[in-house]
Amino acid sequence: MGSGPAPFSEIGRRARDLLTKDYNYDQKFSLSIPSSTGMGLTATGIKKDQIFVGDISTQYRSGKAIVDVKVDTYSNVSTKVTYDVLPGTKAAISFNVPDNKSGKLDVHYLHHHAAINSSIGLNPTPLLEIAAAIGSKDVAIGGEIGFNSASSSFTKCNAGISFNKPDFTAALILTDKGQTVKASYVHLVNPLTGTEVAAEMTHRLSSFENSFSIGSVHKVDPLTSVKTRFSDNGKVAILSQREWRPKSIATFSAEYDTKASNVAPKFGLAIALKP
Template identity: 75%
Template sequence: MGSSPAPFSDIGKKARDLLSKDYNFDHKFTLTLPSATGLGLTATGFKKDQIFNGDINSVYKGENTIVDVKVDTYSNVSTKVTLIDILPSTKAALSFRIPDHKSGKLDVQYLHHHAAIDSSIGLNPTPLLELSAAIGSKDLSLGGEVGFDTASSSFIKYNAGIGLNRPDFSAALLLTDKGQALKASYVHAVNPFTSVAAEMTHRFSTYENSFTIGSSHAVDPFTVVKTRLSDGGKVAMLCQREWRPKSLVTFSAEYDTKTTNATPKLGLAVALKP
């Protein structure tokens, strides 16, 4: 539904993506092998410090069904089965991890012309209940989310926000951390090649303010350079190159200007898709 509002989790997403997406200060390698039969395979390796982790993920996409199975280096098996249009405009997903018998979860999403509703319930005796909703349109949406832990009979989260999306800019205002913080974000497309973004957070309990600003610039159709600066003195940059169709190499770096004798953080991510 092109006129439907995005889910509540997407409010402020454009600014978050510009400021944080694809930044990686470790070593990551991803190989994706698509298939014309609907069965795809993805292998991922991730090295952080001196520890190497990896997983193999297979995804089968049918007409109304998606089956996602992932196995990691610790022999944990994660499975997610998604059913699309089981009811009009409704999508349901059942997920669980083996051997964690308490990890089962059921997610249901409903999209209406003027509403987007997401719900989640844990499949165990003391489930975690989550509900989020957004109303409006693709240009202007207002929503909120709550999470309730039946084990402790307490709310673990309740947030609210409003988002405005236009072709050349996007703005969002979010009340987060159980009403303890107010977050404002803005992203603006200066021209077809360059965008800038800013995010500011105010905490009511401590009266502290923090901010992050960043930019993204397309050097050419295959190369993107991003920069980021936070009030904490951390400066970061990213350079991503599509060296063949859908295959990316990304170099990231971050330096903390307020730390004496700080060593820059460097990261490299390679994603291959034949």
């Protein structure tokens, strides 16, 4: 399956991750405790202004089945059961408590030349979604649609194409039911230092508005990396990440709006521990 295309959701993801992943302007703490018996536990807490929210999640693996259960501070319980039906095919059932209409069935299929993901709500008026990508790991083209049977309307209709090489990735995506075009590009400048640069441009066909973001990532040493981002709206962001012990990472983020000098910069700290 390694020679086949990635799912449609992966088109443009390399650029999105470089420009947005791990940026956080709150105080976040997470603790993951793995287990050799197949049961893992993760506790996460986030402080936003003066509000603290958190959740505890567990994952149990047994043979071809994986069971995920998460409970948050508002007593919401999320459960997901994933099962390897056949080689390359996975099925997952998820639901939330107390929301009795949240049940959903997902089926994922990977082939040497195709990747298909489908989802259907388990209620009388379900939301139907399907995404497919065809090609190879180097070139993939695909699309996704969503249909709300309750209102008999399409919720999404997107398409995209990507070109992937070890030293660069380019993607073009048509989103918002054909109203927005996104183009992204990532280039590996120096493999030895892990230095990469990325750019993403968005054009809205209905209003002729354009926006863009550019960013970079650089490894100072094998355990420390630095990311930067600049957007056309004047916001400048920087991130520093340090793996201070194996699989335990501390991340510091900051953002400053150059067009709003009277607004204080945003700062965030995230600590992820894995004993």
